[in-house]
Amino acid sequence: MADRYDALYRQSLEDREGFWRDAAKLIEWETPPDEVFGGATWFKDGWLNICHNALDRHVFAGRGDQPALIYDSPVTGAKRSYSYSELLDHVSRTAGMIAAAGVTAGDRVVIYMPMVPEAAFAMLACARIGAIHSVVFGGFAAKELAKRIDDAEPKLVIAASCGIEPGRIVEYKPLLDDALEQSRHKVDRCIILQRPEYRAALVEERDEDWHDAIAKAGRADCSTVSADHPLYILYTSGTTGIPKGVVRDTGGYAVALAWSMENIFGVTAGDTMWTASDVGWVVGHSYIVYGPLLAGATTVLYEGKPVGTPDAGAFWRVLREHDVDIFFTAPTAVRAIRKEDPELDLMGGRPNALKAVFLAGERADPGTLEWLSTKLELPVIDHWWQTETGWPAVATCFGLGRSETLFGSAGHPVPGYAFEVLDAKGKPLSAGEIGELVVKLPLPPGCLPTLWRNHDGFIRSYLSRHPGYYSAGDAGFIDDDGRIHIMSRIDDVINVAGHRLSTAGIEQIIGGHPAVAECAVVGAADALKGMLPVALFVRKANGDADDRTVAQEIVARVRSELGPVAAFRTAAAVEQLPKTRSGKILRSVIRDLADGREPKVPATIEAPTAVAMAKGALASVGYPPSPA
Numbered sequence: 001m002a003d004r005y006d007a008l009y010r011q012s013l014e015d016r017e018g019f020w021r022d023a024a025k026l027i028e029w030e031t032p033p034d035e036v037f038g039g040a041t042w043f044k045d046g047w048l049n050i051c052h053n054a055l056d057r058h059v060f061a062g063r064g065d066q067p068a069l070i071y072d073s074p075v076t077g078a079k080r081s082y083s084y085s086e087l088l089d090h091v092s093r094t095a096g097m098i099a100a101a102g103v104t105a106g107d108r109v110v111i112y113m114p115m116v117p118e119a120a121f122a123m124l125a126c127a128r129i130g131a132i133h134s135v136v137f138g139g140f141a142a143k144e145l146a147k148r149i150d151d152a153e154p155k156l157v158i159a160a161s162c163g164i165e166p167g168r169i170v171e172y173k174p175l176l177d178d179a180l181e182q183s184r185h186k187v188d189r190c191i192i193l194q195r196p197e198y199r200a201a202l203v204e205e206r207d208e209d210w211h212d213a214i215a216k217a218g219r220a221d222c223s224t225v226s227a228d229h230p231l232y233i234l235y236t237s238g239t240t241g242i243p244k245g246v247v248r249d250t251g252g253y254a255v256a257l258a259w260s261m262e263n264i265f266g267v268t269a270g271d272t273m274w275t276a277s278d279v280g281w282v283v284g285h286s287y288i289v290y291g292p293l294l295a296g297a298t299t300v301l302y303e304g305k306p307v308g309t310p311d312a313g314a315f316w317r318v319l320r321e322h323d324v325d326i327f328f329t330a331p332t333a334v335r336a337i338r339k340e341d342p343e344l345d346l347m348g349g350r351p352n353a354l355k356a357v358f359l360a361g362e363r364a365d366p367g368t369l370e371w372l373s374t375k376l377e378l379p380v381i382d383h384w385w386q387t388e389t390g391w392p393a394v395a396t397c398f399g400l401g402r403s404e405t406l407f408g409s410a411g412h413p414v415p416g417y418a419f420e421v422l423d424a425k426g427k428p429l430s431a432g433e434i435g436e437l438v439v440k441l442p443l444p445p446g447c448l449p450t451l452w453r454n455h456d457g458f459i460r461s462y463l464s465r466h467p468g469y470y471s472a473g474d475a476g477f478i479d480d481d482g483r484i485h486i487m488s489r490i491d492d493v494i495n496v497a498g499h500r501l502s503t504a505g506i507e508q509i510i511g512g513h514p515a516v517a518e519c520a521v522v523g524a525a526d527a528l529k530g531m532l533p534v535a536l537f538v539r540k541a542n543g544d545a546d547d548r549t550v551a552q553e554i555v556a557r558v559r560s561e562l563g564p565v566a567a568f569r570t571a572a573a574v575e576q577l578p579k580t581r582s583g584k585i586l587r588s589v590i591r592d593l594a595d596g597r598e599p600k601v602p603a604t605i606e607a608p609t610a611v612a613m614a615k616g617a618l619a620s621v622g623y624p625p626s627p628a
């Protein structure tokens with residue numbers, strides 16, 4: 001296939017309306033949009049239902065018997081395949097169940113579920129009736145769930161009794177009960193999927209067993225919604241402990257995803273895509289649930305890990321067994337496999353259908369890229385995007401005929417995105433100069449139009465820093481060939497095993513410990529997870545507990561308030577934190593020390609000895625780690 005990228009990229013910027021008008025034809029509209037872009041909204045006068053496009057449409061087109069969703073769960077031993085007709089049946093009945101719970105278009109439904117097919121049924125079912133889903137990742141603790149419940153104000157919560165992690169059952173239902181105790185917003189109705197591994201106690205009047213509820217309910221048809229109707233709210237970490245409710249509209253998202261499936265991932269009807277992520281993240285929303293189904297492809301929903309379920313051969317087994325064409329995972333998962341099986345002895349035969357591997361969620365280090373591309377002799381494609389964009393913004397467009405594995409760059413801008421790099425004052429920088437990565441407005445379809453009930457926060461967080469641009473929150477540079485290199489975040493967000501966390505949020509939890517006077521949390525480099533949070537804390541003068549006890553309590557506190565997903569295990573006491581004379585904590589100095597770099601200590605430091613103290617405290621907890 002000839003490389004069509006350049007021409008399409010140019011068209012996407014020079015003839016934006018024409019480009020997206022063509023792309024909109026990938027979607028079946030109840031009322032096709034006349035207006036492509038109206039200053040703030042894409043396809044505003046178009047009416048559609050995304051669930052119809054993901055399911056009914058393919059059944060009407062004769063693909064009813066094709067597998068739509070394959071559930072593969074090494075943690076339970078279950079494997080099930082749902083054809084498009086079967087998935088449609090499950091989703092219509094789930095939609096009937098949700099409607100019977102009193103949910104109507106525009107109402108919110110919080111979904112707190114592990115990687116089970118019912119999570120996808122519930123998402124699609126909400127979309128079917130125009131309800132707005134908000135999926136909360138299972139690795140978050142009750143308090144985080146409560147924050148999301150308070151912000152989204154759902155009419156209904158759908159949860160599973162438990163999730164299954166290697167070696168332990170995570171009881172979700174008690175976490176939900178705790179969250180509902182903590183939340184100000186009162187939820188009258190919960191539907192609980194009782195899993196055989198743990199049957200939860202149900203609260204009378206409020207909770208109903210999924211199977212009982214669905215048995216009583218009829219099927220629900222698609223409700224048509226306007227293109228700007230919110231499909232979902234997905235909370236993500238920002239610079240504070242308060243999660244940001246990213247809103248996704250329906251029409252723009254459907255068009256962008258359908259376009260991306262074909263042109264970025266090269267996946268069309270009948271192909272199989274496996275995205276090894278979780279429905280709780282944007283990657284799961286876009287490329288486990290909506291994207292592959294919009295394309296008429298088969299999606300794999302995997303409840304397991306890259307290693308330990310049962311071993312580092314698990315991914316290859318899934319790729320082989322389900323004839324996966326395109327695989328999407330996080331660099332951390334590849335590093336975990338490489339660590340346990342560097343020669344791929346556990347591969348057990350090549351996954352013959354596989355055409356390319358896509359990596360995202362965190363920086364793909366060249367070593368990992370090189371190892372995987374050499375071992376597989378296939379393109380390994382790094383690509384960059386965020387919860388906010390909803391779909392890739394920087395990539396190598398495999399579907400447009402590009403297949404080069406790039407080392408160090410996440411690729412070229414995806415059609416629709418005009419990137420620039422600015423300095424802190426907003427001055428455009430030249431090729432090769434590192435600065436803030438921004439996208440010239442307007443953002444293409446699919447990207448967030450606002451934050452849930454917080455439009456001012458949306459403007460403040462993303463649009464006001466550099467007027468005329470969307471600020472992505474990442475630093476990077478564009479090289480002479482127009483490739484984009486992502487360096488790091490410019491804010492307090494860190495990335496732990498591809499999971500986005502706010503260090504400020506962790507600091508807030510630690511600061512709540514009665515013995516802690518102040519603290520600083522940084523993301524220290526980690527060979528497996530990319531980054532791990534590490535805390536230095538200063539104790540209050542009058543406390544009784546010793547440093548070690550306080551450190552242990554801090555670790556336990558973060559696990560119970562934020563959740564195990566933070567993988568927070570390291571806190572060290574220090575007499576003083578390095579600060580500027582104006583009192584600003586020098587987190588970059590702490591990060592440099594933790595990573596074993598010579599810190600750039602500003603001249604305006606309050607007490608130079610604080611740097612040595614921080615260094616000593618970090619050394620006492622194993623930072624910087626000695627080279628492997």
Ligand code: COA
Nearest residue numbers: 138139163165170277283330332333336361497498564565
């Ligand atoms: N529900 C409840 N708990 C969860 C969970 C969930 N859905 N997901 C993770 N956790 C828990 C884990 O059990 C673990 O708890 P522990 O501290 O008791 O061991 C903790 O959260 C951290 O989990 P995880 O990040 O999965 O680390 P791990 O050490 O268990 O596994 C890897 C290491 C590399 C295998 C794992 O991090 C991994 O698969 N990473 C890839 C992640 C990914 O795909 N991200 C994509 C985002 S786009």
Ligand code: AMP
Nearest residue numbers: 360361362363383384385386387486500
């Ligand atoms: P999330 O919103 O959870 O998907 O996290 C998005 C953030 O993850 C981005 O802003 C980046 O900081 C980081 N990220 C995602 N993909 C990449 C990538 N390919 N390279 C570097 N960083 C990435």
